[in-house]
Amino acid sequence: MNTRHIVRAYDEELATLGNRIAAMGGHAERMVDEAVAALINGDIALARKVIADDAVLDEGERWIDDHAILLIARRQPMADDLREIVGAIRISSDLERVGDLGKNIAKRVVAIAETRQPVQLFRGIEALATLALTQLKQVLDIYASRSVGAISFMRDRDGEIDAMYTSLFRELLTYMMEDPRNISPCTHLLFCAKNIERIGDHATNIAETVYHMVTGEQLPLERAKGDRSHDVTVAHAGEGTA
Amino acid sequence: MPEAMAHYDDAAVDALSARDLAAAVPDPIVILDARGTVRYANEAAVAAFGRIPQGTVLAHRFRTPDMQRLLAALLKEGRAGAIDYGERVPIERAFRISAMPVGAGGGLFMVHFKDQSETRRIDRMRADFIANASHELRTPLASISGFIETLRGPARNDAKARDSFLEIMQAQTARMARLIDDLLTLSRIEMKPHLPSRDRVDLGETVAGVVDSLGHLAAEYGVAVAFERPAAPVLVSGNRDELIQVFVNLLENACKYGQSGGRVDIAIAPAEAGPVPEVAVTFRDWGPGIAEEHIPRITERFYRIDPETSRVKNGTGLGLAIVKHILTRHDGRLVVRSKPGEGASFIVYLPAA
Numbered sequence: 001m002n003t004r005h006i007v008r009a010y011d012e013e014l015a016t017l018g019n020r021i022a023a024m025g026g027h028a029e030r031m032v033d034e035a036v037a038a039l040i041n042g043d044i045a046l047a048r049k050v051i052a053d054d055a056v057l058d059e060g061e062r063w064i065d066d067h068a069i070l071l072i073a074r075r076q077p078m079a080d081d082l083r084e085i086v087g088a089i090r091i092s093s094d095l096e097r098v099g100d101l102g103k104n105i106a107k108r109v110v111a112i113a114e115t116r117q118p119v120q121l122f123r124g125i126e127a128l129a130t131l132a133l134t135q136l137k138q139v140l141d142i143y144a145s146r147s148v149g150a151i152s153f154m155r156d157r158d159g160e161i162d163a164m165y166t167s168l169f170r171e172l173l174t175y176m177m178e179d180p181r182n183i184s185p186c187t188h189l190l191f192c193a194k195n196i197e198r199i200g201d202h203a204t205n206i207a208e209t210v211y212h213m214v215t216g217e218q219l220p221l222e223r224a225k226g227d228r229s230h231d232v233t234v235a236h237a238g239e240g241t242a
Numbered sequence: 243m244p245e246a247m248a249h250y251d252d253a254a255v256d257a258l259s260a261r262d263l264a265a266a267v268p269d270p271i272v273i274l275d276a277r278g279t280v281r282y283a284n285e286a287a288v289a290a291f292g293r294i295p296q297g298t299v300l301a302h303r304f305r306t307p308d309m310q311r312l313l314a315a316l317l318k319e320g321r322a323g324a325i326d327y328g329e330r331v332p333i334e335r336a337f338r339i340s341a342m343p344v345g346a347g348g349g350l351f352m353v354h355f356k357d358q359s360e361t362r363r364i365d366r367m368r369a370d371f372i373a374n375a376s377h378e379l380r381t382p383l384a385s386i387s388g389f390i391e392t393l394r395g396p397a398r399n400d401a402k403a404r405d406s407f408l409e410i411m412q413a414q415t416a417r418m419a420r421l422i423d424d425l426l427t428l429s430r431i432e433m434k435p436h437l438p439s440r441d442r443v444d445l446g447e448t449v450a451g452v453v454d455s456l457g458h459l460a461a462e463y464g465v466a467v468a469f470e471r472p473a474a475p476v477l478v479s480g481n482r483d484e485l486i487q488v489f490v491n492l493l494e495n496a497c498k499y500g501q502s503g504g505r506v507d508i509a510i511a512p513a514e515a516g517p518v519p520e521v522a523v524t525f526r527d528w529g530p531g532i533a534e535e536h537i538p539r540i541t542e543r544f545y546r547i548d549p550e551t552s553r554v555k556n557g558t559g560l561g562l563a564i565v566k567h568i569l570t571r572h573d574g575r576l577v578v579r580s581k582p583g584e585g586a587s588f589i590v591y592l593p594a595a
């Protein structure tokens with residue numbers, strides 16, 4: 001047996017794993033983009049498509065799991081290669097979750113489209129989604145280029161997402177206090193906003209994984225948590241909505 | 243002699259490297275090897291996408307499912323192809339990406355990016371303009387030709403009717419002229435979800451005007467239009483011509499598709515369902531009604547519940563799409579309530595001024 005041939009095949013297998021991750025990433029990005037577009041435009045057909053698309057990511061995660069485990073068992077990789085493979089498992093699981101969150105947003109589109117909400121709220125959701133999508137794109141671009149220099153900057157932006165989410169949380173709460181009829185659509189929007197915020201968290205997880213893959217070191221732990229929604233209360237309608 | 247010249251030319255061309263060529267092209271160009279990794283990116287590519295380090299797998303950087311398919315077909319089967327590629331964040335961009343093998347069996351591939359962000363917007367504007375122009379001009383034209391018929395026939399010797407008809411016709415032609423102008427601008431501002439210029443519009447007066455100008459159409463369909471104009475002005479802020487278009491489209495639809503009911507009721511009332519005070523204008527017909535599964539879709543462009551009925555009634559499939567678009571621009575919305583056999587209500591909600 002030719003060792004060079006074996007090494008070659010091994011590299012090939014590693015590359016395939018990476019290609020699959022990138023494809024999953026592209027798919028997850030499109031799902032989130034389309035889920036939010038469906039939400040904002042009340043586009044029920046697009047939401048249905050997003051829901052159907054989720055199967056691709058589920059399949060992708062299973063594929064990566066199977067192949068990564070086989071690769072570890074057969075090749076017994078060390079150092080960089082092991083980090084690469086374990087990283088692929090982690091990233092694919094984060095991307096699968098991103099897909100689930102996108103699907104969950106898509107599922108709420110019907111309920112929200114029935115009663116139109118103030119444009120202001122959709123603008124908020126759209127802005128939140130733009131932040132989360134930008135983060136997801138940045139981290140996947142970093143995965144593509146392996147240039148981890150931009151990661152710490154990217155992690156700072158997670159704070160922006162949290163702040164935006166907290167502000168949306170308050171706004172939605174206010175609308176619910178104003179009129180009980182807003183409670184049902186606003187609750188759905190609240191979950192959508194939470195899902196988008198979670199997508200940002202998964203992007204951050206992926207950033208940490210990529211950093212570890214490339215450098216072999218962990219990113220420092222401290223992360224400023226800007227999500228203050230756990231202690232948001234809104235004064236009763238008429239008292240303090242300003 | 244020709245052979246010698248050909249030889250001379252070849253040498254000059256041979257001296258040009260692929261890099262020289264690619265660098266001279268203003269569009270982003272990336273050269274890939276058989277594994278799909280970037281071997282060269284020209285200046286335009288770096289300007290458009292930032293640094294793409296050598297060895298980057300292109301499908302990792304441009305990840306859409308379409309791009310994955312394009313590159314897989316290119317690298318595995320040597321199949322050239324082209325796709326549309328869009329990025330929404332951080333800025334919205336659109337590219338036409340073509341990919342093809344280059345060189346003689348050297349295992350190299352070229353990916354070319356044609357920026358279409360601007361072109362695509364213009365294309366959409368043009369398509370929308372043609373679609374809208376034909377429809378929007380048809381309605382006032384029908385109204386005027388109706389008056390002309392009446393003037394030449396039953397109202398030939400009725401000086402009073404003639405004056406009032408001519409006045410309405412003059413208003414209609416003026417509106418057509420404005421519509422043409424507005425259509426040109428509308429297609430341009432269609433990308434913008436909101437319209438800053440706002441007049442105060444009295445809905446009572448506006449709807450009454452629409453009922454008057456479509457009187458002949460209602461009569462033609464044998465439909466009695468009942469509208470009680472509120473005593474006090476009901477003000478909303480918005481663009482008067484656009485709101486007229488909303489009510490014209492809805493009344494026209496109610497007459498056309500609710501013809502069998504013989505009656506259309508229009509009502510204006512305050513509504514307080516949303517977070518802000520609103521005004522509701524309801525167009526109620528007693529026609530065949532709309533099945534539940536169609537209701538969410540009828541405002542889509544060119545969506546027709548029954549293409550045959552729509553054709554007979556001269557529908558363009560744009561009427562409700564225009565209504566929805568205008569209402570969205572006015573922070574308003576259209577709610578449709580209907581059950582088969584019980585007619586339909588089209589309710590316009592607008593924020594009260």
